[in-house]
Amino acid sequence: xxxxxxxxxxxxxAITLAGCQQSEGPQGDKVTINKNPYPxxxxxxxxxxxxxTNATVLTGDxxxxxxxxxxxxxxKIQQIGTDLQVQxxxxxxxxxxxxxxxxxxxxxxxxxxxxxxxxxxxxxxEMTSPVTAEVWVEHSVWPQDPGFNRAREGGITTLQILPxxxxxxxxxxxxxxxxxxxxxxxxxxxxxxYGLKMACGENPKRVYGSKGVLPSTRMGNMAGYRNAWxxxxxxxxxxxxxxxxxxxxxxxxxxxxxxxMDTLRGVLDGDILIHNHCYKxxxxxxxxxLSKEFDYxxxxxxxxxxxxxxxxxxxxxxxxxALWPDWWGFKMEAYDMVxxxxxxxxxxxNSCAIVHSDSDTTIQRLNQEAxxxxxRANENGFNIDEAHAIKWLTSNAAKALGIxxxxxxxxxxxxxxxxxxxxxxxSVYAKAEQVFIDGAKVYDRHDEKYQAQSDxxxxxx
Amino acid sequence: xxxxxxxxxxAALAMSVxxxxxxxxxxxxxxxxxxxxxxxxxxxxxxxxxxxxxxNPAQIDAEEVIDAQGKILTPGFIGxxxxxxxxxxxxxxxxxxxxxxxASITFDPSLAFNPRSSxxxxxxxxxxxxxxxxxxxxxxxFNGLASVVSLSGEFDSVSQKHVALAIELGQKSKxxxxxxxxxxxxxxxxxxxxxxxxxxxxxxxxxxxDAVFAKDMPLLIGVSRAAEMLELLKLKAKYDINMxxxxxxxxxxxxxxxxxxxxxVIISAMDNLPGNFDSMHADLxxxxxxxxAGVKVILxxxxxxxxxxxxxxxxxxxxxxxxxxxxxxxxxISSNVAEAxxxxxxxxxxxxxxxxxxxxxxxxELNAKIEGIWIDGEKVSTEARQDxxxxxxxxPSDMPRGYTx
Numbered sequence: 001x002x003x004x005x006x007x008x009x010x011x012x013x014a015i016t017l018a019g020c021q022q023s024e025g026p027q028g029d030k031v032t033i034n035k036n037p038y039p040x041x042x043x044x045x046x047x048x049x050x051x052x053t054n055a056t057v058l059t060g061d062x063x064x065x066x067x068x069x070x071x072x073x074x075x076k077i078q079q080i081g082t083d084l085q086v087q088x089x090x091x092x093x094x095x096x097x098x099x100x101x102x103x104x105x106x107x108x109x110x111x112x113x114x115x116x117x118x119x120x121x122x123x124x125x126e127m128t129s130p131v132t133a134e135v136w137v138e139h140s141v142w143p144q145d146p147g148f149n150r151a152r153e154g155g156i157t158t159l160q161i162l163p164x165x166x167x168x169x170x171x172x173x174x175x176x177x178x179x180x181x182x183x184x185x186x187x188x189x190x191x192x193x194y195g196l197k198m199a200c201g202e203n204p205k206r207v208y209g210s211k212g213v214l215p216s217t218r219m220g221n222m223a224g225y226r227n228a229w230x231x232x233x234x235x236x237x238x239x240x241x242x243x244x245x246x247x248x249x250x251x252x253x254x255x256x257x258x259x260x261m262d263t264l265r266g267v268l269d270g271d272i273l274i275h276n277h278c279y280k281x282x283x284x285x286x287x288x289x290l291s292k293e294f295d296y297x298x299x300x301x302x303x304x305x306x307x308x309x310x311x312x313x314x315x316x317x318x319x320x321x322a323l324w325p326d327w328w329g330f331k332m333e334a335y336d337m338v339x340x341x342x343x344x345x346x347x348x349x350n351s352c353a354i355v356h357s358d359s360d361t362t363i364q365r366l367n368q369e370a371x372x373x374x375x376r377a378n379e380n381g382f383n384i385d386e387a388h389a390i391k392w393l394t395s396n397a398a399k400a401l402g403i404x405x406x407x408x409x410x411x412x413x414x415x416x417x418x419x420x421x422x423x424x425x426x427s428v429y430a431k432a433e434q435v436f437i438d439g440a441k442v443y444d445r446h447d448e449k450y451q452a453q454s455d456x457x458x459x460x461x
Numbered sequence: 462x463x464x465x466x467x468x469x470x471x472a473a474l475a476m477s478v479x480x481x482x483x484x485x486x487x488x489x490x491x492x493x494x495x496x497x498x499x500x501x502x503x504x505x506x507x508x509x510x511x512x513x514x515x516x517n518p519a520q521i522d523a524e525e526v527i528d529a530q531g532k533i534l535t536p537g538f539i540g541x542x543x544x545x546x547x548x549x550x551x552x553x554x555x556x557x558x559x560x561x562x563x564a565s566i567t568f569d570p571s572l573a574f575n576p577r578s579s580x581x582x583x584x585x586x587x588x589x590x591x592x593x594x595x596x597x598x599x600x601x602x603f604n605g606l607a608s609v610v611s612l613s614g615e616f617d618s619v620s621q622k623h624v625a626l627a628i629e630l631g632q633k634s635k636x637x638x639x640x641x642x643x644x645x646x647x648x649x650x651x652x653x654x655x656x657x658x659x660x661x662x663x664x665x666x667x668x669x670x671d672a673v674f675a676k677d678m679p680l681l682i683g684v685s686r687a688a689e690m691l692e693l694l695k696l697k698a699k700y701d702i703n704m705x706x707x708x709x710x711x712x713x714x715x716x717x718x719x720x721x722x723x724x725x726v727i728i729s730a731m732d733n734l735p736g737n738f739d740s741m742h743a744d745l746x747x748x749x750x751x752x753x754a755g756v757k758v759i760l761x762x763x764x765x766x767x768x769x770x771x772x773x774x775x776x777x778x779x780x781x782x783x784x785x786x787x788x789x790x791x792x793x794i795s796s797n798v799a800e801a802x803x804x805x806x807x808x809x810x811x812x813x814x815x816x817x818x819x820x821x822x823x824x825x826e827l828n829a830k831i832e833g834i835w836i837d838g839e840k841v842s843t844e845a846r847q848d849x850x851x852x853x854x855x856x857p858s859d860m861p862r863g864y865t866x
Contacts, residue, residue: 115734329768331552338851371827428778428827460741
């Protein structure tokens with residue numbers, strides 16, 4: 001089987017560049033690349049203006065409002081405060097209940113590794129080449145994965161689906177609104193930037209080393225990334241030269257298009273955000289230097305088991321760290337877990353700590369995952385309250401996905417993505433009672449009408 | 462009730478006779494007994510030589526008395542269906558001893574149990590004091606023998622060998638599940654009809670099957686579909702043997718039969734996705750539904766249940782959230798496990814091993830903290846390697862972290 005290695009793509013690029021020359025005669029049409037060929041068709045579900053009163057409100061940006069009211073009109077948060085004097089189509093008395101922004105999971109494989117987890121559904125890792133920036137995980141998403149419904153029942157309103165971590169550069173991730181739909185496009189979060197999955201450490205070197213292909217070592221991993229970014233830098237330069245020459249009125253031939261390079265160039269242009277599976281402190285530090293070497297932002301580190309060892313460095317580099325509270329020991333690079341990892345990362349100024357799932361089960365209980373961190377940290381010298389801890393699942397997660405201007409906090413003008421909890425959400429007994437996306441009720445624990453079921457589960461029980 | 466009292470002279474005498482003879486009393490506790498007695502307020506428990514000798518004795522006379530100040534005291538929790546002490550790092554082959562593809566009926570992974578594994582002190586953070594280690598992953602339907610270990614970390618912590626014979630039925634990656642069932646039927650039939658020989662005493666497989674037929678050892682069977690479980694219940698009745706079903710996603714469909722045949726099931730409370738066509742009935746409400754139907758439910762952690770064993774109490778909390786009773790969920794991680802595998806622990810009542818945990822709050826809650834934990838009456842620590850790492854990286858120092866120990 002012919003695999004496309006970085007060295008081959010360098011060769012391809014050299015040929016392409018040679019072809020990018022000025023010709024005689026008048027200019028043809030300018031060649032441009034459509035950056036959004038699979039656009040979102042998402043439409044909010046039917047909705048009414050809604051006033052939720054008397055809740056313990058955690059705003060997602062560190063505030064707590066006891067006896068708080070939130071007023072939602074046309075899918076947006078209109079007002080937030082106490083004793084709001086407004087008229088709404090629906091008023092919900094939330095006495096004794098808690099209201100938070102919709103939870104955001106920055107690391108999910110729902111739809112790409114769906115349930116049932118049969119061989120025909122294994123669509124999350126394009127394990128045929130160590131650099132597959134050309135694949136887009138949205139093209140693997142099966143919207144009928146029952147896991148989407150289960151996640152919504154746990155308060156997840158937004159989630160990023162990522163390719164797996166077999167490859168050094170695994171492909172584009174996609175951010176979805178967690179609404180029931182039968183096409184991927186109908187879930188796609190409008191105007192959310194794309195993500196690009198990268199992976200450090202054991203997985204790529206194991207997968208390709210076992211095939212006798214680079215990388216088989218961690219130094220091979222680094223060489224693989226660097227070769228890819230060298231190609232991408234040349235590709236970007238070629239297109240920029242073409243654009244400049246064309247705009248200067250020259251009759252130039254456009255560079256040959258390369259799907260892999262389109263995505264990498266998107267990162268260099270700042271349009272696509274890096275999401276880097278990277279467990280170990282020394283590797284994260286090198287990935288930050290790598291990003292500087294090629295002038296892009298290192299983005300968010302996912303699964304950083306050792307993030308606590310470099311909390312300062314992460315904050316200095318404005319990198320978010322998306323972490324588990326307590327997973328460990330399943331492989332060597334996951335051995336140095338501490339239960340306070342999220343809290344230690346979070347304690348540094350300008351930090352961006354996130355609790356993520358990477359799991360079809362814990363995505364259903366991200367609130368409990370955060371609760372574990374909060375309580376273990378508080379037992380060991382931290383002083384974290386609910387209003388702060390909820391940021392790990394809301395505003396910080398929105399920041400990592402580049403959608404912090406749209407969702408992740410309860411503030412006037414933001415999308416009304418909300419979860420009404422029957423209890424303090426950091427209790428093991430807390431359950432999401434009602435979930436709203438863009439002001440539309442998408443789940444109600446006490447009303448079957450708002451409990452979606454996937455095609456797959458229909459008629460099975 | 463005055464089951465046991467001891468004068469200080471007698472105590473001193475006992476001490477001089479046996480260095481291990483110690484008495485400990487925990488008083489003023491809210492005792493969740495995991496027995497029919499339920500919850501006892503302002504209660505006390507008396508411990509001698511590693512055993513509980515009395516609950517609420519009329520007189521407290523012990524060398525050490527701990528005032529629980531009304532806090533909750535539970536039995537230590539009992540994990541099951543995992544490779545604790547048989548794995549250090551999942552992906553490091555040399556550290557994995559819980560399974561062998563050549564394993565069969567007599568495979569005994571307890572011979573490889575490592576009481577010094579870093580997973581053990583970590584699991585104690587969850588109030589786990591004892592565990593049923595179960596082999597898995599053989600090419601045969603017989604995975605081998607389960608054993609009970611204490612989480613003391615001491616070299617003598619394999620506390621009961623060979624408490625169950627582990628069998629894997631259900632879906633296969635290649636071939637038919639029918640052949641697995643057929644293999645089991647033929648093995649049981651063959652054993653029942655064979656003629657006894659003098660050489661049996663030297664045949665380990667025959668001894669294991671004898672123990673199964675003597676009801677000294679249940680068959681611990683991984684199975685999910687209702688139809689297969691019903692087939693197994695027929696075998697159970699035919700041969701009058703004990704069975705425990707693990708996985709058991711369809712158990713809710715045959716709850717009545719499971720209860721009537723006194724067949725415990727081991728499930729994960731968090732299992733609610735159709736991972737395959739055997740688990741269409743996985744649901745968060747299953748634990749509660751089974752409990753209400755009178756089935757003995759045992760909760761286990763799904764996935765990497767050795768490293769994540771400490772989370773068992775949170776799974777119990779979630780089971781309560783979705784319909785299980787508080788006491789039922791406690792039994793599901795203590796006395797029900799003990800009953801299914803004949804372990805003399807898992808409840809706070811006279812005669813049981815003094816495996817106890819004192820909690821700052823509701824033990825199923827995320828905010829609860831362990832204030833004291835005892836295994837066989839000995840106080841043990843919850844400090845683990847993870848705490849050392851945290852301290853190293855949160856303690857200010859001018860020197861590289863390597864000097865902070």
